[in-house]
Amino acid sequence: MGIEQKTGNMGVVTTTLEQVVNWSRTNSMWPMLFGLACCAIEMMAAQAANYDMSRFGMELMRASPRQSDLMIVAGRVSRKMAPVLRQLYDQMPDPKWVIAMGDCASCGGVFNNYAIVQGVDEIVPVDVYVSGCPPRPEALIHGIMTLHEKVKQEKLNQWK
């Protein structure tokens, strides 16, 4: 009320730096165009016409890790792919986030064997896990919204 409403009428918004930066980070988060297996198909479905992830500022998939903020690990990660995935993560500029999409990326899923990394959190730090085999596009969007909530609560002294 009071002074805030008055300054609002004058075209001035008072906020904290923390809030405004976190807000801008959530609404233009560019994911990396990086599909591994089955979940990548559902990730494509989430971007296509019916689910339309661009409503959340997420439609701009970048093929280069240098230009992206978010890595969606969509699918099973094999032992051969693991070093590649880690290198891609290292190439992303800070701040960066990781979503483990699907059961395989989260914990190995149905493939408890020699070839598959039992959860991508063995090689990169994961922010949000999305369950499902594969998760529905709604589930992925929910995972992204959960990540947005997380980013909004980041503190100034924790910024990277």
Next chain:
Amino acid sequence: MTETRNIEISELRHLVSERALEGETMLLNMGPQHPATHGVLRLMLELDGEEVVNCIPDIGFLHTGVEKDMESKIYQKAEVMTDRLDYLNPIGNNLVFCLAVEKLADLDVPARAQGIRVILAELTRLSSHLLWLGTSGLDVGAMSLFLYTMREREIIQDIFELCSGQRMMTTYVRPGGLWRDIPVEFEGAVRSFIEIMPRRIEEYESLLNENPIFLERTAGIGVLTYENALRWGATGPIARASGVALDIRKAMPYMGYEQYDFDIPTRAEGDVLARYLVRVAEMRESLKIIRQALDKLPYGPVNSNNRKYVPPPRSEIGVSMEALIHHFKLWTEGFTIPKGAIYAAAESPRGELGVYLESDGGSKPYRIHYRTPSFAALQLMPLLAKGHFVADLVAIIASIDIVLGDTDR
């Protein structure tokens, strides 16, 4: 964790030409993270300027160990893994696994289940071709096509969800029949889909067929001759675009495909454009099959009556001691299959998908091997890519329609 290391060019001597060793041509790495490789394929390119001198595919980035894993699982559980092989054709993978099990166990499948399997297999083919059309359109620069094809693909996913509760990994086809009968809404949903689909296919064609950029980028690119198609073991739309009229549905009919009237579209050119035209024509044929199968679909049970392989319905368990025992046995130790080996094949959207199954008489497969069409198609890459530009290479990868889950298993 696997270590990475730098390799010297002399170690690649057996793969590249002499000119590369002298530094005359450039070696370029494409993938495994590249938007045009449709997954995690890595191509090592030897380039002279922008021209591809040699192209060496490096696979295995999605090796999942499915075949080995299946050896330690009973047949019902092993089937769940087959969905995730070729993830654009999950029902087709289930189907070919069940065909092998049914052949070896001499298990009958009721006519209604066969009809439903055919409808679902053709819907899967449509959904796979739709995704292929969208992504290969993206690769040659036709962005909007992707949004249109995914719109129709969602209708198919909804139909799968309607009957199985899952959009992609349905495991709906089971040895001896189906998981359960289709819901009443199924027929209406499929009929309305095949009603709208011909007009939608015309819509895609109007975007591409006379588009000069699309024609420029596809006509005469990546030509595969009739002889080479036979020599390199190409199957499916790739072979048919080179004039080989081979379709497992006609050559070795399964699931009652012989009773449906459909054509095998073929082209003689063998280039990227021909593969596109064959796939679009195939979508129309699939619609024809679905329509006939729906019209002919008989009433009756959807599961075999052989209780040694198929669990009894819930209603029987409460009243019959024998049914209870069968139910318990089937879901604890599984069923056993007589000793022997079998090869079963089906036409997947990518070509001949075969299963070699060997049983030692136990309840788990002794050895199971998948003959996957993508694996055979991928070995064509060096042949097709030579002499073309890097930009054409993208169109060629798209046109052979590989799924890396299918290649690496």
